[in-house]
Amino acid sequence: MTVTTRFAPSPTGSLHVGNIRTALHNWMWARKYGGRFLLRIDDTDLERSKEAYVAGIRSDLEWLGLDIDGEARQSARFALYEAEFDKLKAAGRVYACYETPEELDIRRKVLLSRGLPPVYERKPQGAAPPEGVAPHWRFRLDHRTAIEWTDLVRGPQHFEPTTMSDPVVRRADGSWLYLLPSVIDDIAMGISHVVRGEDHVSNTAAQIQMFGALGASPPEFAHEALLVGTEGKLSKRLGSLGMETLRDRGIEPVALLALLARLGTSDPVEPVTDAAPLVAAIDFAHFGRAPARFDEAELALLNQKVVHQLEHEAVADRLPVAIDAARWRAIRPNLMTVAEAADWVAVFDGPFAPPPAAPEDRAVLDAAAAAAPGIEWSADPWHALTGAVKHATGAKGRTLFLPLRRALTGRDHGPDMSELLPLIAKDQAVARLAA
Ligand code: GLU
Numbered sequence: 001m002t003v004t005t006r007f008a009p010s011p012t013g014s015l016h017v018g019n020i021r022t023a024l025h026n027w028m029w030a031r032k033y034g035g036r037f038l039l040r041i042d043d044t045d046l047e048r049s050k051e052a053y054v055a056g057i058r059s060d061l062e063w064l065g066l067d068i069d070g071e072a073r074q075s076a077r078f079a080l081y082e083a084e085f086d087k088l089k090a091a092g093r094v095y096a097c098y099e100t101p102e103e104l105d106i107r108r109k110v111l112l113s114r115g116l117p118p119v120y121e122r123k124p125q126g127a128a129p130p131e132g133v134a135p136h137w138r139f140r141l142d143h144r145t146a147i148e149w150t151d152l153v154r155g156p157q158h159f160e161p162t163t164m165s166d167p168v169v170r171r172a173d174g175s176w177l178y179l180l181p182s183v184i185d186d187i188a189m190g191i192s193h194v195v196r197g198e199d200h201v202s203n204t205a206a207q208i209q210m211f212g213a214l215g216a217s218p219p220e221f222a223h224e225a226l227l228v229g230t231e232g233k234l235s236k237r238l239g240s241l242g243m244e245t246l247r248d249r250g251i252e253p254v255a256l257l258a259l260l261a262r263l264g265t266s267d268p269v270e271p272v273t274d275a276a277p278l279v280a281a282i283d284f285a286h287f288g289r290a291p292a293r294f295d296e297a298e299l300a301l302l303n304q305k306v307v308h309q310l311e312h313e314a315v316a317d318r319l320p321v322a323i324d325a326a327r328w329r330a331i332r333p334n335l336m337t338v339a340e341a342a343d344w345v346a347v348f349d350g351p352f353a354p355p356p357a358a359p360e361d362r363a364v365l366d367a368a369a370a371a372a373p374g375i376e377w378s379a380d381p382w383h384a385l386t387g388a389v390k391h392a393t394g395a396k397g398r399t400l401f402l403p404l405r406r407a408l409t410g411r412d413h414g415p416d417m418s419e420l421l422p423l424i425a426k427d428q429a430v431a432r433l434a435a
Contacts, residue, residue, distance in 0.1 A: 003035030004192045007061075008182065010042040011053035014242040015060050017294055018197070018227040018234060021260040025224065026195045027066040028261065028275075028282040036069040038189060043075045044176045060243040064253045065275060072189065074181055081176060084184045084214060085169075088139070093213045094169060096135030097123075120165035137170040139180065139210060147205045152222035152284035154198070159205035167206045179203060183210040191219050195284075198223040222284045225264055228291040238294060246299075250337025252310070255303040264292025271305035273314070304336045320345050330419040347409050348424055354407045354432045361403035367392040368404055369433040377426040382418040407432050 005026040009019055030037035039061065043049035061068065088094040099107075108118040120138070129135065147159040169180040186194065194204075201223050211218040229238040246256060254273055261278040262269045265286045272278060312325040315338050319328065322345045331344045346352050357365050371388035375381050386404070390396055405417055408429055414420065421429065 001192055002190070003030055003033035004038065004190050005030045005035065005195055006038040006040045006186070006189065006191055007066075008040040008042050008196075009057055010045065010048075011050060011057060012045065012048040013053060014056050014240075014244075016239050017241050017246075017256070017260065018239070020060070020064065020243070020256070021227055021263070021292075022196055022224070023061065023066055024064070024257060024260050025222075025282065026193075028279045029193055029195060029222075029284075030069075031279045032282055035192070037066070038191075039068045039071040040185060040189070041071070041073040041075075042178065042182070043073055044178070044181055046075065046175075049075070063243060063247065064257060070189075072185065074176075074185065077181070077185065077188075078176075080188065081181050081184055085137075085180070088213055089137075091213065093140050094137045095122075095125075095140055095166075096129065097138050097168070098130050098133050098135055117163055118165075119163060122166065134172040136168055136172045138166040139169050139206065139213075141166050141206065141209055142212075147208050149204070149208060149218065149221060151201075152193075152220055153224055153287045154201070154289065157201070157205075159202070161205075161209070164202070164205065179207060180210060183207050183214065186219060187211065187214060187216040193220045193222060195222045195224065197226050199226065222287070224284075224287055225289055225291050227263070227294050230293060230295050232291070232293075241296075249300075250339045251299060251303050252306050252338070255299065255306040258306065259294075259299050259302055263294060264288050264290070269298075269302065271302055271309065273306060273309050273311075300336070307335050307338055308333050310338070315341075322349055327423050330415045330423055334414050347411075347420075348428075350428050352410065352428070352432065354435050355410055357403065357407065361406075363393050364389055364395050364400060364403045365407055365433060368407070369430070372426075372430045372433050375426075377422065380418065380422075381426075381429075382421040385421070404433075407435070 007023040007026050009015060009023075015023070027037045029035075039057070041049075041054055041057070043054070085094060104120070107121065111118045122140075141161040141164055143162050145161075147157075147161055149157050151157050167177075167179055169177055171177065185191075204221055204223070208218045226234060227238070229235045254275060255271070257275050257278060258272050259269055261275075261282065265288060267281060267283075267286050270277075310332070312319075312328040315328070318338055319341050323331070323341050327344070327348060328341065331341060335341060367389045368385060371385060371392070375384045375388070386400060389404070390400055393400075401417070402412065405414065406412060408417070408421065408424065
């Protein structure tokens with residue numbers, strides 16, 4: 001069996017971190033087993049689906065490096081749905097219904113008030129349809145056997161179809177609800193594993209019978225616990241946290257993958273610079289049942305750790321040309337994002353005016369300004385400079401290093417000065433010390 005997974009977003013909005021997490025797990029599973037990862041655009045809702053969102057979904061997946069092996073659109077497959085629907089109709093597995101939403105609502109309330117489950121009540125077969133009303137269509141659940149599957153995340157699952165309403169699969173205007181087209185596509189596309197959020201568990205129970213009714217065996221299912229924010233729910237904020245915002249904040253795609261791959265699992269979140277170790281380690285048995293908590297601060301911190309490991313060649317196209325490999329290596333441990341590297345160009349090459357020196361630092365700076373011109377810059381200028389200043393003034397430790405760092409970089413903290421100073425042009429350094 002070829003492992004085949006699919007990511008099936010509805011293009012009615014931009015992807016948020018929760019959708020991306022589902023896409024990622026599908027992609028990882030397919031890649032781990034050398035299988036296929038498909039994108040299925042669930043655009044049966046022609047009114048709410050927008051082409052701009054389809055384009056956004058594609059470019060988000062591309063930015064994240066989640067490469068796809070094929071793409072399908074539900075709106076191009078209506079003929080197939082029609083044909084399969086006809087078969088189900090002929091077999092009596094879908095049937096016409098005529099109730100209005102109001103009638104159904106009243107019936108639900110009556111059942112609830114009697115302490116009964118609000119399950120849809122089938123009309124006796126063969127009853128004459130009301131005149132002039134277009135039907136909507138329900139799938140007839142087989143009440144004779146329990147629905148069971150072993151979920152790769154949740155373990156053994158059991159549903160009694162008698163406690164479930166026959167689901168509506170098609171509206172009176174002929175448009176499709178999600179359930180049936182999804183099953184038809186999963187069969188046609190040879191999907192081996194359906195990985196999605198646990199909000200779909202009860203859909204799965206009904207869909208398992210649809211696979212059977214269409215003569216196919218169901219795929220494996222992995223229903224993952226939902227992603228929530230630090231406050232314990234999928235907040236509006238989290239639900240609208242899109243890739244564009246994260247990209248603008250300097251989040252590296254691989255940092256987001258590293259977090260989303262492991263969040264809510266028993267595997268540790270680790271700063272990796274490549275998805276390969278994530279792919280190799282994915283195991284749905286390690287996924288927890290509790291909601292996975294997404295913390296933007298945790299992502300920023302993880303991102304920082306990832307940035308500190310990125311090689312120059314991996315980021316060169318996003319760096320100012322002045323930041324060559326040696327300069328990148330020197331400043332990398334001090335960056336939160338790759339974009340911050342641009343702030344260091346002036347430190348290396350100017351223009352740069354050192355901050356006014358404190359009176360107590362004068363002696364150190366004067367001695368440095370006197371010593372610097374005579375120092376051989378290609379050797380170890382920082383060692384030579386501090387040695388000379390120490391000799392001249394007796395200053396040591398912080399009293400020696402901090403005024404020099406400030407005058408040379410304008411900052412109190414930063415890269416190791418012995419690495420940084422050789423990368424600053426000598427005339428620049430001399431001028432700053434003398435200023
Ligand atoms: N379009 C559905 C959704 O976004 C797909 C669910 C599924 O993966 O089957 O919820």
